[in-house]
Amino acid sequence: MIKAEQKPFEEILEYLAPYNKILLSGCGACVTVCHAGGEKDGALLASALRMARQNIGKPLEILESTPARQCEPEFALELSDTIGLVQAVLSVSCGVGVQTLTRHFPTTQIYPGVNTTFLGETVEHGVWEERCQACGNCILEKTAGVCPIARCAKQLLNGPCGGSSNGKCEIKRETDCAWQLIYDRSKSLGQLHRLTEIIPAKQWGVQSRDSGPRRIAREDLKV
Amino acid sequence: MKSGSNLEKVFVNGNFAVTSELGPPKGNDVGVIKRKVDFLRGYVDAVNITDNQTAIVRMSSIATSAFVIQMGMEPVMQMVTRDRNRIAMQSDLFGAAALGIKNIVCLTGDHHTFGNQVHAKNVHDLDSVQLINMVKTMRDEKTLMGGEEKIEGEIDMFIGGAANPFADPFEFRALRTAKKAAAGVDFIQTQCIYDMVRFKEWMKMIRDLGVHEKVHIMAGITPLKSAGMARYMAKNVAGITIPDALIDRMAKAAKGSEEGIKICIEQIQEVREIEGVHGVHIMAIEWEQMIGRITEMAGLLPRPQMD
């Protein structure tokens, strides 16, 4: 899912300095899973913000609400009435959720409370790692189910660079070398021969973000 | 002949080739280039011009290569995929060919976080295998990547690549070089060798794959200056392994630098005997002035005069 991390507390306080009544809007999906901003983590942040403002003699009233998914119009619009009562919104959903709110509430100041970081897997409770870069053309079938676009620091498509050492990446010794993982898995699947096939240059300009923001329109689904 | 470069002719003629490396200046001081060329001229067949090595900003390899030609030596222009997309790289190749550059080594490049502009955007539009193939396409199909846009003129390059027999996974390393061969590489320069046993194992795998018949392998050699340098490299540089015996030998020597040169000569003599090794690539980092002495003591002089 999308992973995010709460912004530094000082930064959030700075955003909220001009206000005395805001809505803290969470999201029940991705940010809940990575403990950046669902109902509970939103409540924790709200409590901390209230106390911080109390401490400097400028109380801040914070209403809390957590739609099931902030990126979905019908859920985001559930906030309409509450938004009418406040001066600004601190959204602890990912960047998508924040922008869904800005689109539907054009006259309301919406602040991002988290930094959206990556698409990732839960490795163990409390630990998340980047797995996908939404490149638009999945080649996991060619690379034994390990993505070199997301997991190789140089996005190599034809094998490890000369800095792969003991299965680790030269730029961060804790990071696994994606190509070592691809090699090991290909070996255990009996598919090492596939790694001799040359994977041609990626078409970044057509399917990826490089050709501008992407869009999917399913005519069969539109009403 | 693919490019007619001096290096290519040396190989084709069956001579044992010798190249070295030159790091461009961290600015526009052409005097730095001249000083290094003066140390190397006459002792090597061609000299690699590095491309922002370790992601430290230096004069571009294309500009430096052009100066090196003016100063009377043949450059091997290195090009990394880290900083440029395919538009810029093909554009640079047009320029390189026009400037008379005939050798190119296609590399991925050290990660930008090692360098002095850590907030840069990582490009990596292509990897080294795809870059090799791109240059081959430009030379042999006379089109841009994709095979459709015709090139005005000839881009005749002798195409090189790198190999690291000391990185992991070891079993895959020779296969990766074979992939580069399939992509169109003409010659390969290896990472510097200290673990001779592992290098020989890798060469055996290369021969088993028949790669030594398709590409010219050049063994990378770097003279050690001191035991401290050996220890530092062994510990900090990913992809370089130095056997303890070698570090001990350096530590016990009366004068480290002399012992380092001695070891270097022995290594050159040893790799010459290995079937499939067609040359040495001597990387004397910040020690270019030793190249003359090393090539002389190793019996590599005079360099053949090709016409």
Added chain:
Amino acid sequence: MGRADEKQPEIQGEPMSPFEPKIVAFCCEQSGVPAAEMAKTLKLKMPNHLELVPVPCSGRIETLYLLKALEGGADGVVVFACHEENCRYLQGNVRLKSRVGYAKQIMGKIGLEQERLEIFHLATNSGVKFAEFLIQKADQLEQLGPNPGKIA
């Protein structure tokens, strides 16, 4: 950040009403609760404004409860938990430790003193220690003054 370390100002001729800190004590049912009962039976002296919150295991306490207790009016929060190797539910008190650590980080950012939150490890028969610790904590909190972040 501001800190209310002065007692309430003396009004001319009127005696000062001393600050008596409010303490919220989360008590693990395996250790804290029996210790509390023992202290009560022995009629030991305990702070005046004390609220006991029993929990089935200290691991049940979420970071949010610790902060909400402070926000809601507590000048200090204490957690009575079993000794580290003695958790009936194995890792409950270990989780608690991480959460208290996280709460303290947040308290630092708010500007609240670290002493306002503390874990005390004890066993079922630690009635005397229970009371003593609370009295000490109340004294400490009197010196620190009221929690400057509370909204109550």
